Amino acid sequence: GDSVTQMEGPVTLSEEAFLTINCTYTATGYPSLFWYVQYPGEGLQLLLKATKADDKGSNKGFEATYRKETTSFHLEKGSVQVSDSAVYFCALTTNRDDKIIFGKGTRLHILP
Amino acid sequence: DGGITQSPKYLFRKEGQNVTLSCEQNLNHDAMYWYRQDPGQGLRLIYYSQIVNDFQKGDIAEGYSVSREKKESFPLTVTSAQKNPTAFYLCASNIGINNQPQHFGDGTRLSIL
Numbered sequence: 313g314d315s316v317t318q319m320e321g322p323v324t325l326s327e328e329a330f331l332t333i334n335c336t337y338t339a340t341g342y343p344s345l346f347w348y349v350q351y352p353g354e355g356l357q358l359l360l361k362a363t364k365a366d367d368k369g370s371n372k373g374f375e376a377t378y379r380k381e382t383t384s385f386h387l388e389k390g391s392v393q394v395s396d397s398a399v400y401f402c403a404l405t406t407n408r409d410d411k412i413i414f415g416k417g418t419r420l421h422i423l424p
Numbered sequence: 425d426g427g428i429t430q431s432p433k434y435l436f437r438k439e440g441q442n443v444t445l446s447c448e449q450n451l452n453h454d455a456m457y458w459y460r461q462d463p464g465q466g467l468r469l470i471y472y473s474q475i476v477n478d479f480q481k482g483d484i485a486e487g488y489s490v491s492r493e494k495k496e497s498f499p500l501t502v503t504s505a506q507k508n509p510t511a512f513y514l515c516a517s518n519i520g521i522n523n524q525p526q527h528f529g530d531g532t533r534l535s536i537l
Binding site for chain 2: 343346348353356401405409411412414415416
């Protein structure tokens with residue numbers, strides 16, 4: 313079945329460091345891919361999305377490129393801030409139904 | 425402002441009682457979802473509804489029930505049959521067309537005393 317695998321956390325970085333959170337997926341068909349962010353005590357917010365191969369989603373300095381050849385959608389940011397501390401979820405949905413498959417989440421801690 | 429409202433934010437109930445969590449959306453979305461999130465865990469789908477008066481079980485439906493009498497509302501009842509109900513519950517919606525993202529409420533944290 314469809315699945316999403318993302319790197320386990322927690323990930324701890326210093327402010328202004330470069331961030332990569334790895335995400336790979338397994339899906340039949342042509343999934344759309346998402347990154348969501350969850351701040352403490354809140355729901356999930358859509359951070360960025362990509363709907364076809366080679367698309368790049370971007371928002372708030374974060375980027376991710378839909379790589380069909382490697383079935384990956386890694387999240388990157390060039391210079392993280394303390395305010396980026398949160399849990400990040402990689403997810404996919406397919407054109408078979410409107411359910412979303414989530415990864416288990418990666419907790420990110422940014423130290424000042 | 426359009427969005428999803430979950431209430432209450434915190435809920436405490438005694439063991440053996442049923443409790444209902446509210447979820448309302450004014451996004452005109454057809455599809456709505458309930459997830460459970462445990463500490464350090466991902467999201468697990470409880471129930472979902474793609475249209476009014478219809479809903480389907482997700483991966484962990486046992487001990488839960490839902491209704492979808494109105495497009496805007498999708499309440500979740502945690503029954504006494506749910507063995508371990510203490511968790512963070514998230515409601516979501518989307519327009520019901522495949523390949524679209526879901527929009528989430530801010531969640532309800534349920535604690536059983």
